[in-house]
Amino acid sequence: MNQIPIQVFLFPVLGIVAVAYMLWSRKRTGQAHDQQFSSYRAGELAQRLGLQLIAGDPNFNLFIRYANVDVQRGPSDGKPVHIEIRMQGAPNGVPLELVYLYRVERESDFTTVTWRTWFDCRMSAQAARPFPPFELISRSAPLGPIAQTQPLPPQPTGNPSVDASYLVTTAEPGVAQVLGQAAAGLATFANSGVHLVGDGQKVSFVMKQDKAPLLANALYYAEDMSQQLAELARRLGG
Amino acid sequence: MIFARLVLAAAGVSLQGAPMELGQRVSSHRGTFGAGGWLWYLAIIFLLSGVVGLVKGAAAGDSDKMLTGVLALGASVVMAIVPMLRWRQTVDVFERGFVWKRLYGERQVGRAEIRNATMITHHSRQGTRVEVKIELQNGKSCSIVGVEQPEQLTNLLRAAPPSGYQTAANLGAAAPAPVNPQTGWAPGGWKPPGS
Numbered sequence: 001m002n003q004i005p006i007q008v009f010l011f012p013v014l015g016i017v018a019v020a021y022m023l024w025s026r027k028r029t030g031q032a033h034d035q036q037f038s039s040y041r042a043g044e045l046a047q048r049l050g051l052q053l054i055a056g057d058p059n060f061n062l063f064i065r066y067a068n069v070d071v072q073r074g075p076s077d078g079k080p081v082h083i084e085i086r087m088q089g090a091p092n093g094v095p096l097e098l099v100y101l102y103r104v105e106r107e108s109d110f111t112t113v114t115w116r117t118w119f120d121c122r123m124s125a126q127a128a129r130p131f132p133p134f135e136l137i138s139r140s141a142p143l144g145p146i147a148q149t150q151p152l153p154p155q156p157t158g159n160p161s162v163d164a165s166y167l168v169t170t171a172e173p174g175v176a177q178v179l180g181q182a183a184a185g186l187a188t189f190a191n192s193g194v195h196l197v198g199d200g201q202k203v204s205f206v207m208k209q210d211k212a213p214l215l216a217n218a219l220y221y222a223e224d225m226s227q228q229l230a231e232l233a234r235r236l237g238g
Numbered sequence: 239m240i241f242a243r244l245v246l247a248a249a250g251v252s253l254q255g256a257p258m259e260l261g262q263r264v265s266s267h268r269g270t271f272g273a274g275g276w277l278w279y280l281a282i283i284f285l286l287s288g289v290v291g292l293v294k295g296a297a298a299g300d301s302d303k304m305l306t307g308v309l310a311l312g313a314s315v316v317m318a319i320v321p322m323l324r325w326r327q328t329v330d331v332f333e334r335g336f337v338w339k340r341l342y343g344e345r346q347v348g349r350a351e352i353r354n355a356t357m358i359t360h361h362s363r364q365g366t367r368v369e370v371k372i373e374l375q376n377g378k379s380c381s382i383v384g385v386e387q388p389e390q391l392t393n394l395l396r397a398a399p400p401s402g403y404q405t406a407a408n409l410g411a412a413a414p415a416p417v418n419p420q421t422g423w424a425p426g427g428w429k430p431p432g433s
Contacts, residue, residue, distance in 0.1 A: 130421060132428050147390035150397050151333050151349075153262035169264070171333075172428040200421075238431030 027072070034067035040219060042100075046087040049226055051098060056085035062100055062121070063216045065209065075106040075115070092230035095126040098222075102209075121215050122197075123222070124204040125229035127237020134170035134198040136179055136186075141193025141212035149197055149206070157183070166194065178235050185228045192217030196232070203233045260348070261333030267391050268328050273384020274321020275365045281321065284314035324384035331394045338382065351375050355395035357388050370395070 038044055043058030045051075057068075060083060065071050068083065075081045085100040103118040137146045152169040157180025162168075166183055168176050175198070186194050193212035197204045205225050207215040218225065271278075291307025294300070328339045335348040353373045360367050370382040370392050385391060418425065 129431060132421070132423070145387065145390075147387060147393055148265060149390075149393040151264045151331060151394045153264060153333065172423075172426065174428040174430060178430050235430060 030064065030067040030072065033064045034061045037061065037063050037216075040064065040216070042085045042087065045098070045219070045222060046089075049087070049089070049096070049098065049222055050091035051087040051089035051096065054086045054088050056083070056100070060085060062219065065102065071102075075104045077106055077108055080105040092125075092227055094230035094233050096123065096226055096230065097126075098123045119209060121207040121209070122204040123207075123225055123229060124202040125226070125233035126202050127233040129237045130200050131198060131236040132170055132172040132175050133200045134168065134172075134175045134179065134196075136183070136194065136196040137167045137169075138190075138193040138195070138212070139165060139167055142191070142214065143193075143210070143212045146193055146195045146212050150199075159183070170198075175236065178232075182228075182232050182235060185231070188221050188224050189213065189218055192220075198236065203229050203236065205229060260335040260337070260346070263330055263332055265331040265387075265390060265394055266328065267331070267385040267387055269325045269384050270386055271321075271325050273324040273367065274318075275367065277317055277321045281314050281317035284310045284317055288312075288314055327382075327385065329382060329385055329391060331391065336395060338380070345380070347372070347374070347380075352395055355392045357392040 034041075038061070039048065040061050040063035041058065042053055042056050042060045042062065045062065046053045046058075061067050062085065065083075070081050071083065073081075081102070081104045083100070083102040085098070087098045089096055099120065099122055101118060101120045103116075105116040107114045107116075133150055133152060135148055135150050135152060137148060148167075148169065150169065152171060155168055155170050155173060155176035157163055157166075157168050157176045159180035162180045162183040166179075166186075168179050170176055170179075179196075186196075192207075192214045195206040195213050197206055205213070205218065205228075207213050207218045209215055274281075288307045288309075288311030291303050291310055293307075295303030295305075295307055323341055326341050330337045330339070333349075335346065335351075338345045338347070351374050353375050355370060355372045358369045358371055360369060367383055368388045370385070370388050371379055372382070372395055373379045382388075382391070423429075
């Protein structure tokens with residue numbers, strides 16, 4: 001009666017130690033990856049690209065998102081996770097911008113939990129003059145097809161090898177021809193996939209965190225991306 | 239008449255031509271077999287139960303067993319309605335709207351009628367289903383569940399129509415198209431700067 005088995009005390013203590021170790025281990029792994037891929041931190045990325053960080057934490061790692069304290073904690077009711085990074089400049093003589101937005105809201109009631117997620121990551125070059133809207137998408141990309149964003153019809157570029165690799169959508173044959181000539185420079189991004197969106201003012205390389213075009217693979221060649229976008233913005237908008 | 243429409247639609251026969259006023263087709267999204275989820279499982283269980291009940295009942299001359307079999311077959315048909323509707327649907331997105339074809343008819347919605355589109359992923363014990371919810375200007379909404387590439391469908395429906403934009407094909411007339419003051423070039427006649 002007076003002898004309580006040792007397991008009654010031992011097992012809860014072991015459980016607490018195991019949970020504490022897992023939390024510590026996860027945090028340490030995040031820090032190690034953040035250190036390993038420090039070139040993806042907003043501050044360092046801005047330096048790599050010759051841009052100025054306008055908004056956001058310079059230590060936020062665009063690739064190792066989970067190293068961020070807010071992302072690790074996750075959203076709770078009325079307290080969303082909101083990460084916004086914005087850097088601007090004109091390193092190649094064309095206004096360039098890199099935007100990263102990650103926001104998660106959570107709402108819970110008795111029966112359901114609703115999560116609202118926003119994600120956007122794109123590097124954009126501003127053209128001097130308006131141009132017809134277009135979209136260029138890799139036909140075959142890792143992690144499944146890339147989703148179109150603009151309701152535009154497919155258009156041949158006049159370059160069969162480009163047409164085999166990319167889907168070009170635009171209402172203007174002239175734009176498709178320019179893209180057919182410029183697409184050779186996109187070969188660097190074959191392992192991430194390519195998603196270019198021209199909205200009539202800006203040419204953007206759109207990236208995703210867990211789908212093609214993979215942010216990590218694409219931003220590995222961030223300098224090359226900024227040059228390609230600047231060149232395309234010049235060709236389309238003068 | 240409705241039954242005939244259902245049979246024709248199930249066989250993939252289109253009842254109407256392409257809607258010319260919506261422009262060129264941009265993307266097509268078919269329903270997926272998997273969208274039926276666990277309802278397929280229930281439908282198949284009821285179907286097998288019905289067939290076995292009927293065969294056994296007929297062999298033994300037991301009318302109760304046969305009646306149970308018929309009821310199970312009826313339940314199987316009821317269970318298969320939702321998965322069948324999700325599977326045999328197509329959403330065609332055009333430059334200026336979309337057409338949603340289902341077994342019992344089709345719905346054509348112009349781009350101007352669309353207020354917003356949202357992709358919602360529902361997780362529950364029964365599984366996961368992805369819904370594309372389209373809010374219309376008249377306050378109504380329509381919900382499309384179980385089509386291929388729902389993210390692309392949402393993007394395309396949410397996208398604003400290109401401002402002041404007309405393709406050469408849409409103009410129809412043989413006369414040269416006038417320069418659009420909003421864009422600065424005639425539809426189909428854009429040239430790169432400096433060329």
